[in-house]
Amino acid sequence: MKQPLRVGIAGLGTVGGSVARLLARHAEGLALRAGRRVALTAVCARDRTRDRGVDLGQATWHEDAVALARDPQVDCVVELIGGDEGPARTLVETALAAGKHVVTANKALLAKHGMGLARIAEENGVALAFEASAAGGVPVVKTLREGLAGNAVSQVSGILNGTCNYILSRMEAEGLSFAECLADAQRLGYAEADPTFDVEGFDTAHKLAILTSLAFGVALDPEAIYVEGISKIAPLDLKMASELGYRIKLLGVAERTQTGIEQRVHPTMVPRISSLAQVMGVTNAVTIDADAVGELTLIGPGAGGDATASAVIADICDVAAGVVRPAFGLPAARLAPPERAPMQRHEGGYYIRLSVYDRPGSAAGIATRMAQADISLESIIQHRARTADADPTGRSGAPVPVVLITYATTEAAIREALARIDADGHVAEPPQVIRIERE
Amino acid sequence: MKQPLRVGIAGLGTVGGSVARLLARHAEGLALRAGRRVALTAVCARDRTRDRGVDLGQATWHEDAVALARDPQVDCVVELIGGDEGPARTLVETALAAGKHVVTANKALLAKHGMGLARIAEENGVALAFEASAAGGVPVVKTLREGLAGNAVSQVSGILNGTCNYILSRMEAEGLSFAECLADAQRLGYAEADPTFDVEGFDTAHKLAILTSLAFGVALDPEAIYVEGISKIAPLDLKMASELGYRIKLLGVAERTQTGIEQRVHPTMVPRISSLAQVMGVTNAVTIDADAVGELTLIGPGAGGDATASAVIADICDVAAGVVRPAFGLPAARLAPPERAPMQRHEGGYYIRLSVYDRPGSAAGIATRMAQADISLESIIQHRARTADADPTGRSGAPVPVVLITYATTEAAIREALARIDADGHVAEPPQVIRIERE
Numbered sequence: 001m002k003q004p005l006r007v008g009i010a011g012l013g014t015v016g017g018s019v020a021r022l023l024a025r026h027a028e029g030l031a032l033r034a035g036r037r038v039a040l041t042a043v044c045a046r047d048r049t050r051d052r053g054v055d056l057g058q059a060t061w062h063e064d065a066v067a068l069a070r071d072p073q074v075d076c077v078v079e080l081i082g083g084d085e086g087p088a089r090t091l092v093e094t095a096l097a098a099g100k101h102v103v104t105a106n107k108a109l110l111a112k113h114g115m116g117l118a119r120i121a122e123e124n125g126v127a128l129a130f131e132a133s134a135a136g137g138v139p140v141v142k143t144l145r146e147g148l149a150g151n152a153v154s155q156v157s158g159i160l161n162g163t164c165n166y167i168l169s170r171m172e173a174e175g176l177s178f179a180e181c182l183a184d185a186q187r188l189g190y191a192e193a194d195p196t197f198d199v200e201g202f203d204t205a206h207k208l209a210i211l212t213s214l215a216f217g218v219a220l221d222p223e224a225i226y227v228e229g230i231s232k233i234a235p236l237d238l239k240m241a242s243e244l245g246y247r248i249k250l251l252g253v254a255e256r257t258q259t260g261i262e263q264r265v266h267p268t269m270v271p272r273i274s275s276l277a278q279v280m281g282v283t284n285a286v287t288i289d290a291d292a293v294g295e296l297t298l299i300g301p302g303a304g305g306d307a308t309a310s311a312v313i314a315d316i317c318d319v320a321a322g323v324v325r326p327a328f329g330l331p332a333a334r335l336a337p338p339e340r341a342p343m344q345r346h347e348g349g350y351y352i353r354l355s356v357y358d359r360p361g362s363a364a365g366i367a368t369r370m371a372q373a374d375i376s377l378e379s380i381i382q383h384r385a386r387t388a389d390a391d392p393t394g395r396s397g398a399p400v401p402v403v404l405i406t407y408a409t410t411e412a413a414i415r416e417a418l419a420r421i422d423a424d425g426h427v428a429e430p431p432q433v434i435r436i437e438r439e
Numbered sequence: 440m441k442q443p444l445r446v447g448i449a450g451l452g453t454v455g456g457s458v459a460r461l462l463a464r465h466a467e468g469l470a471l472r473a474g475r476r477v478a479l480t481a482v483c484a485r486d487r488t489r490d491r492g493v494d495l496g497q498a499t500w501h502e503d504a505v506a507l508a509r510d511p512q513v514d515c516v517v518e519l520i521g522g523d524e525g526p527a528r529t530l531v532e533t534a535l536a537a538g539k540h541v542v543t544a545n546k547a548l549l550a551k552h553g554m555g556l557a558r559i560a561e562e563n564g565v566a567l568a569f570e571a572s573a574a575g576g577v578p579v580v581k582t583l584r585e586g587l588a589g590n591a592v593s594q595v596s597g598i599l600n601g602t603c604n605y606i607l608s609r610m611e612a613e614g615l616s617f618a619e620c621l622a623d624a625q626r627l628g629y630a631e632a633d634p635t636f637d638v639e640g641f642d643t644a645h646k647l648a649i650l651t652s653l654a655f656g657v658a659l660d661p662e663a664i665y666v667e668g669i670s671k672i673a674p675l676d677l678k679m680a681s682e683l684g685y686r687i688k689l690l691g692v693a694e695r696t697q698t699g700i701e702q703r704v705h706p707t708m709v710p711r712i713s714s715l716a717q718v719m720g721v722t723n724a725v726t727i728d729a730d731a732v733g734e735l736t737l738i739g740p741g742a743g744g745d746a747t748a749s750a751v752i753a754d755i756c757d758v759a760a761g762v763v764r765p766a767f768g769l770p771a772a773r774l775a776p777p778e779r780a781p782m783q784r785h786e787g788g789y790y791i792r793l794s795v796y797d798r799p800g801s802a803a804g805i806a807t808r809m810a811q812a813d814i815s816l817e818s819i820i821q822h823r824a825r826t827a828d829a830d831p832t833g834r835s836g837a838p839v840p841v842v843l844i845t846y847a848t849t850e851a852a853i854r855e856a857l858a859r860i861d862a863d864g865h866v867a868e869p870p871q872v873i874r875i876e877r878e
Contacts, residue, residue: 022589022731029656032769033588131586137732139578139586147570147578149472150461150752217468275738278717292461292749293576296739299714300732310731313589321764330471 002035005320006073008042010065010091011080015105015132016045017052018309019078019316024054026313034320044068069094076101076319078312084108096120096128101324103315105132105308111206111222114213115335118327128327129315134207135160135284137307138300139314144214144288145329151290153215157253157437160207162282162302163191163198164230164250168267169280172238172247178231190282200229201250201265208252212263213328213335215254215288220328221263221338226346228266237353237432240381240403241269244351247277248434260339262346269351269436275299346411349378349436352404354421355429359397362426366402369424373417376407399428405436441474444759445512447481449504449530450519454544454571455484456491457748458517458755463493465752473759483507508533515540515758517751523547535559535567540763542754544571544747550645550661553652554774557766567766568754573646574599574723576746577739578753583653583727584768590729592654596692596876599646601721601741602630602637603669603689607706608719611677611686617670629721639668640689640704647691651702652767652774654693654727659767660702660777665785667705676792676871679820679842680708683790686716687873699778701785708790708875714738785850788817788875791843793860794868798836801865805841808863812856815846838867844875 007023009016023030023040031037044062062068065087069077077095079102081088088109095102097120104110110117110133121128131141135158144156159165167181182199185191197203209222230250241248246269255262270277275297279285284302289295301307328335356362370377381403406414418431446462448455462469462479470476483501501507504526508516516534518541520527527548534541536559543549549556549572560567570580574597583592598604606620621638624630636642648661669689680687685708694701709716714736718724723741728734740746767774795801809816820842845853857870 018731026589026591029769030588032773033765035764138735139582142581142586143578146757147581147753148749149469149756150465150749152465273717275717278712278714290749292457292745292752294740294743294746296577296737298735298737300735304733306731307733310587310589310729313731314586317588318585321762323760323762325474325760326472330468334471 004037004039005034005316006039006041006075007078007316008044008068008071008074008076009040009078009080010044010068011082012043012045012052013080014305015308015312016080017054018305019080019312020052020056021054022309022313030317030320034317036320038316038320041073042068042071065091066094069100070098074100076103076316078316079104079106082106082108084112089113092117093120096124096126099124099126101127101129101319103129103312103319105130105312107133107203107206107210111209111220114210114220114328115332118332121327122332125324127319127324129318130210130327131315132308132311134210135286135300136302136304137310138284138286138298138302139311140211140286140298141214142314143296143298144211145325148288148290148293151292153256153288153290155253155255155289156211156215156286157251157276158208158211158286159249159276159279159284160204160252160286160302161198161250162284163195164204165279166190166282167199168230168233168238168248168250171233171235172242175235175239177235178233199231201227204250204252204265208254208263208265211252211286212254212261216256216261217330217335218261218338219335221340224263224338224340226264226266226343230267232432233267234432236401237434240351240353244405245272246270246436247272249276251276251437253437257341259345260341262341264343264346267434269434271438344410344412344415347408349408349438350406350414351434351436352406352414352418353432354402354404354427355399356402356427357397358400365424365426366421369417369420370404372420373413375409375413375417378405378407380404443476443478444473444755445478445480445514446517446755447483447507447510447513447515448479448517448519449483449507450521451482451484451491452519453744454747454751455519456493457744458519458751459491459495460493461748461752469756469759473756475759477755477759480512481507481510504530505533508539509537513539515542515755517755518543518545521545521547523551528552531556532559535563535565538563538565540566540568540758542568542751542758544569544751546572546642546645546649550648550659553649553659553767554771557771560766561771564763566758566763568757569649570754571747571750573649574725574737574739575741575743576749577723577725577737577741578750579650579725579737580653581753582735582737583650584764587727587729587732590731592695592727592729594692594694594728595650595654595725596690596715597647597650597725598688598715598718598723599643599691599741600637600689601723602634603643604718605629605721606638607669607672607677607687607689610672610674611681614674614678616674617672638670640666643689643691643704647693647702647704650691650725651693651700655695655700656769656774657700657777658774660779663702663777663779665703665705665782669706671871672706673871675840676873679790679792683844684711685709685875686711688715690715690876692876696780698784699780701780703782703785706873708873710877783849783851783854786847788847788877789845789853790873790875791845791853791857792871793841793843793866794838795841795865796836796867797839804863804865805860808856808859809843812852814848814852814856817844817846819843
């Protein structure tokens with residue numbers, strides 16, 4: 001049997017500890033699968049004293065991540081520090097340049113510096129593997145990179161953030177507000193103390209950037225992503241979605257359109273019967289549409305120490321087996337420059353909830369503005385306010401919610417029509433706009 | 440760039456034709472992904488004249504599959520002939536022994552001879568790849584073989600036959616009989632003229648045998664599989680399932696139990712909220728339960744020329760990239776001998792539909808027999824016959840359907856109790872027994 005693959009882990013938190021334990025527990029199986037043993041020879045973590053449930057006595061402890069990247073006893077560096085700059089970036093760049101394979105779960109680093117890192121990996125003939133960086137334990141990176149070589153992908157859409165899906169699932173099931181569900185998510189450890197990164201869609205955007213590159217053979221282009229979070233979703237929107245046969249999910253969607261690759265993250269109405277609509281709680285899911293295979297959906301845990309570690313171990317096993325392929329499917333220099341499809345040209349159906357002053361002419365005025373922007377309405381639903389101070393005669397002009405569902409139109413048309421409706425003084429609040437993905 | 444991978448395709452039917460077209464269409468992408476070109480240098484098919492939508496002028500035509508396997512201009516043989524003996528077997532054995540990689544979609548061949556073929560492949564240092572053999576375009580083979588190296592799998596369960604899922608979906612949606620839906624499936628090309636192989640579960644069993652080996656690191660053991668098809672499922676069973684919060688699916692299930700590996704194919708009641716219950720029509724799906732990752736579900740097309748070809752191309756691309764790993768995850772000699780868990784010791788809940796003579800003592804007699812076998816009943820549902828000749832007084836003793844749902848018990852206990860109930864003369868027909876998979 002060949003020499004063992006010598007692995008160094010930087011970062012021994014929840015995921016890193018689990019990786020160390022799984023390497024020990026599956027040592028024999030990994031050796032048989034890869035044709036060589038995998039040995040944990042170095043680690044780097046702040047706290048040496050914490051019990052991680054595994055004997056690390058054989059591993060060299062490094063104070064400094066860069067020292068681990070330069071350790072001649074390490075063939076493969078596992079980066080689990082996190083962050084798109086600082087030690088994580090230096091560690092990965094140093095390791096690749098030193099001819100060491102790198103396995104990482106760091107979506108922020110990849111979204112920002114993935115192209116440069118892929119180039120360094122290729123120049124040095126080593127692997128840059130990152131199954132754990134998107135959708136956690138779900139093998140979507142491998143599927144896109146290796147499993148669909150005979151396909152042209154037309155769309156990738158996914159529930160890529162468990163925190164958001166948990167909050168939306170509970171809001172729908174229990175009729176609670178965003179703030180109430182967020183507080184619960186924080187109590188249960190599903191959301192950070194500062195939840196902005198998750199609930200405003202930035203985490204989903206990082207993951208989407210990675211999947212877009214893999215799916216379409218284009219260079220990473222995270223700055224092109226339109227990003228909108230879930231903090232403005234109201235219980236009424238979830239109720240209306242349900243009445244209309246939809247569920248609201250925070251989706252990351254990348255799509256090949258006539259104008260280029262459209263990348264967007266936003267709350268989305270998906271048909272209740274679709275695979276993605278069934279995915280509740282912290283679970284992640286990705287649906288891929290491709291010309292040969294048709295529609296594939298992968299569902300599984302998007303976070304958690306063991307689930308993420310499962311993806312890291314799969315990458316380590318590939319590295320041990322000698323698999324060195326271009327990080328993003330194609331060689332970095334051959335990835336097409338991203339052709340951005342501007343969000344203004346997005347086409348699709350829209351759910352628009354307006355808070356309309358209930359007085360003569362409002363409805364006609366709104367309908368006229370939509371027609372002027374060439375928007376056809378599939379349905380109009382008016383739910384009268386039922387609060388104590390609502391006016392039962394409907395003559396006071398107090399605002400009432402009105403929901404419009406449009407046929408396919410463009411983002412630009414919607415924005416134009418809503419600006420005019422606002423200027424006309426028909427609405428009391430900024431409109432709620434939720435894009436619809438039909439089957 | 441390295442020398443091209445020279446591919447020979449044996450069998451140019453629906454799948455083979457699609458493979459040839461996809462190889463041509465994605466020639467450049469495949470070369471970039473694999474680091475070398477893939478060239479179609481030889482084919483073997485009966486009909487030379489049929490237009491397959493691709494120029495085969497550069498390929499050598501072989502009359503005989505074995506000649507293709509021996510062609511020195513071929514590095515990788517794609518076997519799409521089918522059948523577990525005859526030309527397909529000879530072709531694959533000859534090719535592997537001649538040091539050529541083999542890609543195949545042939546589940547029957549693999550279920551029967553997979554161990555021997557894996558050994559020949561290893562001895563010759565070549566790949567034996569078969570993503571297309573189970574669940575068609577769904578990348579479940581790659582996921583089990585490579586993606587879960589850091590896991591111990593506890594269960595794999597799947598909808599692996601599109602014909603059966605189509606028939607059950609239509610029976611449920613439209614209240615039609617098995618025979619009516621089968622006839623429709625045949626008309627639409629979803630079922631063969633002789634549907635036995637599909638509807639009686641044998642096709643699912645072949646696929647399950649392959650997945651079991653990959654999931655548990657055990658030698659293939661198709662003969663250990665308990666197989667029961669869907670031809671006896673009645674519309675009433677689907678109606679009852681729906682009332683009870685279940686759907687009926689033909690599942691292949693492999694499970695690690697205390698007595699060994701249990702492998703079974705049978706109609707199964709799955710909770711309506713489970714991922715597998717959502718899968719309707721000809722679509723396939725596989726759920727994997729594993730200790731690190733938790734639950735993964737993969738959903739996609741299980742058949743069709745292009746979807747199957749998509750999986751074949753992914754295998755070819757892996758071969759072109761130089762990936763040669765043990766066919767069933769572990770080296771054939773290191774796969775554990777299968778420890779068969781006998782079906783009699785299967786534990787789970789049961790749905791039992793009896794046709795009971797409606798006379799004094801029947802219910803008590805049945806309940807007594809269940810209790811004697813230590814079976815606890817979760818519910819008893821009696822639907823009185825509503826046909827014209829039914830006796831409204833209920834005193835005629837004409838048979839009425841009675842459904843029992845049991846708590847977890849064993850197959851042996853159920854069989855014993857039902858044999859006694861039959862011997863007691865309480866029932867007019869053989870009972871309908873459907874196993875329940877709870878979450």
